[in-house]
Amino acid sequence: MVKQETIIKTVGLNCCYGSLCVLKDVNLEIYKNEILGIIGPANSGKTTFLRALNKLNYLNSSYSQKGDIYFSNESIKNIGENILRRKIGIIFALPQVLPVSIFDNVAYGPKVHGVTGKNTISQVVENALKKAYLWDEVKDRLNEPAVRLSGGQQQRLCIARTLAVEPDVILYDEPCSGLDPISTAKVEDAMQQLKESYTQILVTNNTKQAARVTERCVFLLMGEVIEVGETDALFTEPQDKRTDDYITGRFG
Amino acid sequence: MNAARIRQKIAFLVLAIATLLIVIPILLTIFYIVKNGISAVTWTFITQSPRNGMKEGGIFPAIVGTIVLVIGTMLFSLPVGVLSAIYLVEYAKDNFFTRLVKLSVVNLSGIPSIIYGLFGFTLFVLLMKLGTSILAGSLTLAIMSLPVIITATKEALESVPFSFREISFSLGATKWQTIRYCVLPYAIPGILTGTVLSLSRAAGETAPILFTVAAFYLPRLPRSVFDQVMALPYHLYTISTQVPNMPMELSFATGFVLIALVFIMNLVSIILRAHYRKKKLW
Amino acid sequence: MFRRINEKIIESCIKLSGLLVIIFVFLIFLFLLKDSISLFGQYPIGQFLFGRNWLPISEPPKFGIVPLLLGSIYVTIGAIVICVPFGVAAAMFIAEVAPGYLKHVLKSLIEILASIPSVVLGFIGIVWLGPFLRNTFGLKTGMCGLTGSLLLAFMALPTIISICEDALVGVPRTYKEAAFGLGATHWQTLWRIILPAASSGIIAAVMLGIGRVIGETMVVMMVTGNAPVIPKSILEPLRTLTATIAGEMGETVGGSEHYFALFAVGVVLFIITFMINLVADVCMRRAKK
Incomplete structure (x- = not known):
C-alpha cells in the first residue's frame, strides 16, 4: 500500500456553543483523495466537526473552539476564511440553491473570486456541471431558475457550484437526507467519479450509504471519536462494542 | 348558550x-x-406660478419644490438608512454600541416633527450656515425619514433566508460580497417599499420645513440647492391661515394636489410590493 | 488586493452610518439643551416651569410654560379618550371578526388615512369641522381644544389600530383553540382570552398614539385657536407646546430670550415624548415575548 498523504489533521479539537461542548478532544487525520465517512447518531457532533474544517461554525456567534486544525500542514488559524472555504467546499443537507438561474448559481463562486470574461466563466460552469454529472440534463436550460430542478438535480447543482471554485476538499453534510433512492444513487455516482481528484468527507446518518461509498470511516458518539478504520473492517469486525451496537441498529 | x-x-x-x-x-x-x-385643478393651476398674493394663478413652484425636497431627502436618507440597517442586521454584535444604535432608531421615530424643525434650523441653517435652503430642508426631512427606512430595510434583510448567506460564505465569498450579491438583491423590494412610504410622509410634512426651507411666496423655480422653495403642505397652511379672502376653491385644489401626490407615491409602493411578491422565488 | 481595500471602505461606511444615527439623536438633544440652558442664565427655571403666563412680547416678558403644557395635556386627553375605544374596537373587528376580503379593504383604508398629510386635516378643521362644532354645540368659536382633539384622534387611529391588530393576531392560536375547546363562544374568547393576552401590545399602541398626538404640530396650530392661556375647558381656545414653537419661531430674533425660551419648550416636549416612547418600547418588547 502506498503511503497516504495527510491533507487535514485535527489536534485536540474541542468545539462548544456557549457552555455546551459538542466535540471533545478529536484527533483525526484525513488523507488526500480518500472518501472518509463520519457516522454516528444524531447530536454526536458530526456536522459541527465538518463545519469546523472550513470555519463555517463561526457564523454562529456563540461558537468557540480549542485545539488546532491543519490544512496541508498549515494551521487554519493562519488561513483567511475566504481562501480556506474556497479550498474546502461544503454541500449542505438540503439542496440549497440561490433563487437565480442554473448558470448563475454555478458562476457565483468564480465571480466572487475575481474570474472575469464571459467565455472563461461559461467554460468553468460547463466543466463543473460535467463533473457533477448534471451537464446533459441542464445544458439546454441553463438560464432557467435553479429552483425548478428536482431535488437530486439541485443537490448535484450544489456539487457543481462547489466544484466551480476548484476546491481540494469537499465536505458533504448528509447530502442525501432529503432525496429519493434514485437521486441518492446519482449523487453517490458523482462522488465516486470525483474520487480521483478530490478529498471527500461524508457525514451521514445512513450506515448503508457509508458502507457503499466510503473507504474509511469514523464513528462519533456524544462528541468523541470511538473508532476509526477501513470501512470494510469497521463494518464487519468493529473493535468497540458501541460501534457494533450502532451499525447493527441497536441504537441511534 | x-x-x-x-x-x-x-x-x-x-x-x-x-x-x-x-x-x-x-x-x-x-x-x-x-x-x-x-x-x-386645471392645467393652468398645475403649471403656472401663483399671482396676486397667491389669490390667482397656480401652484407650480410649490409642486416642484415638494418634488425637489423629496428627491433631496432620498439622496441623504436612503444610503445612510440602508447602510445602518445593514450594520444592525449583518455586522452588529450584541454589545453596548449596537444597543445604543437600536435605541436611537426607536428614539428618532418618536421625536415630534417640530423638534426636527428646530434641530434642522440650529444645525443646518445657523451652525453650518446653509441658510433656509433646499439643502437644509432636505437634510432635516432626511433625518426624520431615517427610522422608517431603517426599520423597513431591517425587516427586508431579516426576511432573506440565512441559507443564502451560508451558501455564499461556503464558497469563500467575503462578508461584503455576500451582502452585496446574496442578500441585498433579495431585500430590495422591501427596502424600496419602505423608502417610498417614508418619502410620501416627508412630502406631506410641514413642521420640519417651516424654518429650514419653506418660502411663503416665491413665484419662481429654485436655481440652486441654496435657494428657498415653496412646498405644497406649507403652501396649503399659509393660504388657509395667513392669507385673508383666499378663494376657497384654490385652497381645496391645493389640498387635492397634495393628497394626490402622496397617494400616487403610496400606490407606487403598493405596486412595487405586489410586483416583487409575484416574482419571489423562495 | 484592490478588493480588500474596497471591502474595508464599505465596511467603514456601514459602521459610520450606524454611528451617525446615534450622533443625530445625541445632537438633537444637545442642541435643544444648549440653547435652553442659555435661557436659564437670564430667566429663572422655576418661573419657566411653574409660571402661569406665557407672554413673550410683553415688558418684561413672561415665559411660564404651564398654559402650554395644560393645552397639550387637554388636547391629548381629549384625543385619546376618543380614539382608544374606537381604535381598539376596530382592531378587534379587523383581527377577529371581519372576513378576509373586508380585512384587506379596511387595512388599506387605514393606510390611506395614515398617509393623509396633517396639514390637509388641519385645513378640513378650519373650513368644516370647526364651524360645524360651533353651530352644533353653540360654542363661541369652533377653533378650540375639542376640534383639535377630534382631528388628532383621527390621526392617531392608524397607529393604534395597526399595532393593536398586530398584538391581537400575535396571540398564540393555542389559546384560542383551548377556549373554543371548552365551549366558549368566539366573543367570549376574544374578550376574556385574546384581549388580556394582547394587553402589553395594546398598551404600547396607546402609548405610541399618545406620543403621536402630543407631538403633532400643524393640526393644533391651525384649529385650536392659539390662545396661550390656561384653558378652563376643552371647549375653549388653547395653545399646545408644539404650536407655540411652530408659531413663534419665525418671529423671534436668534439669540434673544424668546428664542431660547422656545428651545426650552422643545426640551420639555422632547423629554415627554422620550418617556412615552420608552414605555411603549418596553411594552412592545414584552408583547413580543
Whole structure:
C-alpha cells in the first residue's frame, strides 16, 4: 500500500456553543483523495466537526473552539476564511440553491473570486456541471431558475457550484437526507467519479450509504471519536462494542 | 348558550359600528377634498406660478419644490438608512454600541416633527450656515425619514433566508460580497417599499420645513440647492391661515394636489410590493 | 488586493452610518439643551416651569410654560379618550371578526388615512369641522381644544389600530383553540382570552398614539385657536407646546430670550415624548415575548 498523504489533521479539537461542548478532544487525520465517512447518531457532533474544517461554525456567534486544525500542514488559524472555504467546499443537507438561474448559481463562486470574461466563466460552469454529472440534463436550460430542478438535480447543482471554485476538499453534510433512492444513487455516482481528484468527507446518518461509498470511516458518539478504520473492517469486525451496537441498529 | 350567542351578536355589531364610524370619516375626508378641489385643478393651476398674493394663478413652484425636497431627502436618507440597517442586521454584535444604535432608531421615530424643525434650523441653517435652503430642508426631512427606512430595510434583510448567506460564505465569498450579491438583491423590494412610504410622509410634512426651507411666496423655480422653495403642505397652511379672502376653491385644489401626490407615491409602493411578491422565488 | 481595500471602505461606511444615527439623536438633544440652558442664565427655571403666563412680547416678558403644557395635556386627553375605544374596537373587528376580503379593504383604508398629510386635516378643521362644532354645540368659536382633539384622534387611529391588530393576531392560536375547546363562544374568547393576552401590545399602541398626538404640530396650530392661556375647558381656545414653537419661531430674533425660551419648550416636549416612547418600547418588547 502506498503511503497516504495527510491533507487535514485535527489536534485536540474541542468545539462548544456557549457552555455546551459538542466535540471533545478529536484527533483525526484525513488523507488526500480518500472518501472518509463520519457516522454516528444524531447530536454526536458530526456536522459541527465538518463545519469546523472550513470555519463555517463561526457564523454562529456563540461558537468557540480549542485545539488546532491543519490544512496541508498549515494551521487554519493562519488561513483567511475566504481562501480556506474556497479550498474546502461544503454541500449542505438540503439542496440549497440561490433563487437565480442554473448558470448563475454555478458562476457565483468564480465571480466572487475575481474570474472575469464571459467565455472563461461559461467554460468553468460547463466543466463543473460535467463533473457533477448534471451537464446533459441542464445544458439546454441553463438560464432557467435553479429552483425548478428536482431535488437530486439541485443537490448535484450544489456539487457543481462547489466544484466551480476548484476546491481540494469537499465536505458533504448528509447530502442525501432529503432525496429519493434514485437521486441518492446519482449523487453517490458523482462522488465516486470525483474520487480521483478530490478529498471527500461524508457525514451521514445512513450506515448503508457509508458502507457503499466510503473507504474509511469514523464513528462519533456524544462528541468523541470511538473508532476509526477501513470501512470494510469497521463494518464487519468493529473493535468497540458501541460501534457494533450502532451499525447493527441497536441504537441511534 | 343562547344568551351567549345573542351577546356575541351584539358585541360584534358594536365592533362593526365602531369600525364603520372610522371608515366613514376617512371616505368623507377624501370625498370632501376631491369634490371641492377637482374643479379648480386645471392645467393652468398645475403649471403656472401663483399671482396676486397667491389669490390667482397656480401652484407650480410649490409642486416642484415638494418634488425637489423629496428627491433631496432620498439622496441623504436612503444610503445612510440602508447602510445602518445593514450594520444592525449583518455586522452588529450584541454589545453596548449596537444597543445604543437600536435605541436611537426607536428614539428618532418618536421625536415630534417640530423638534426636527428646530434641530434642522440650529444645525443646518445657523451652525453650518446653509441658510433656509433646499439643502437644509432636505437634510432635516432626511433625518426624520431615517427610522422608517431603517426599520423597513431591517425587516427586508431579516426576511432573506440565512441559507443564502451560508451558501455564499461556503464558497469563500467575503462578508461584503455576500451582502452585496446574496442578500441585498433579495431585500430590495422591501427596502424600496419602505423608502417610498417614508418619502410620501416627508412630502406631506410641514413642521420640519417651516424654518429650514419653506418660502411663503416665491413665484419662481429654485436655481440652486441654496435657494428657498415653496412646498405644497406649507403652501396649503399659509393660504388657509395667513392669507385673508383666499378663494376657497384654490385652497381645496391645493389640498387635492397634495393628497394626490402622496397617494400616487403610496400606490407606487403598493405596486412595487405586489410586483416583487409575484416574482419571489423562495 | 484592490478588493480588500474596497471591502474595508464599505465596511467603514456601514459602521459610520450606524454611528451617525446615534450622533443625530445625541445632537438633537444637545442642541435643544444648549440653547435652553442659555435661557436659564437670564430667566429663572422655576418661573419657566411653574409660571402661569406665557407672554413673550410683553415688558418684561413672561415665559411660564404651564398654559402650554395644560393645552397639550387637554388636547391629548381629549384625543385619546376618543380614539382608544374606537381604535381598539376596530382592531378587534379587523383581527377577529371581519372576513378576509373586508380585512384587506379596511387595512388599506387605514393606510390611506395614515398617509393623509396633517396639514390637509388641519385645513378640513378650519373650513368644516370647526364651524360645524360651533353651530352644533353653540360654542363661541369652533377653533378650540375639542376640534383639535377630534382631528388628532383621527390621526392617531392608524397607529393604534395597526399595532393593536398586530398584538391581537400575535396571540398564540393555542389559546384560542383551548377556549373554543371548552365551549366558549368566539366573543367570549376574544374578550376574556385574546384581549388580556394582547394587553402589553395594546398598551404600547396607546402609548405610541399618545406620543403621536402630543407631538403633532400643524393640526393644533391651525384649529385650536392659539390662545396661550390656561384653558378652563376643552371647549375653549388653547395653545399646545408644539404650536407655540411652530408659531413663534419665525418671529423671534436668534439669540434673544424668546428664542431660547422656545428651545426650552422643545426640551420639555422632547423629554415627554422620550418617556412615552420608552414605555411603549418596553411594552412592545414584552408583547413580543
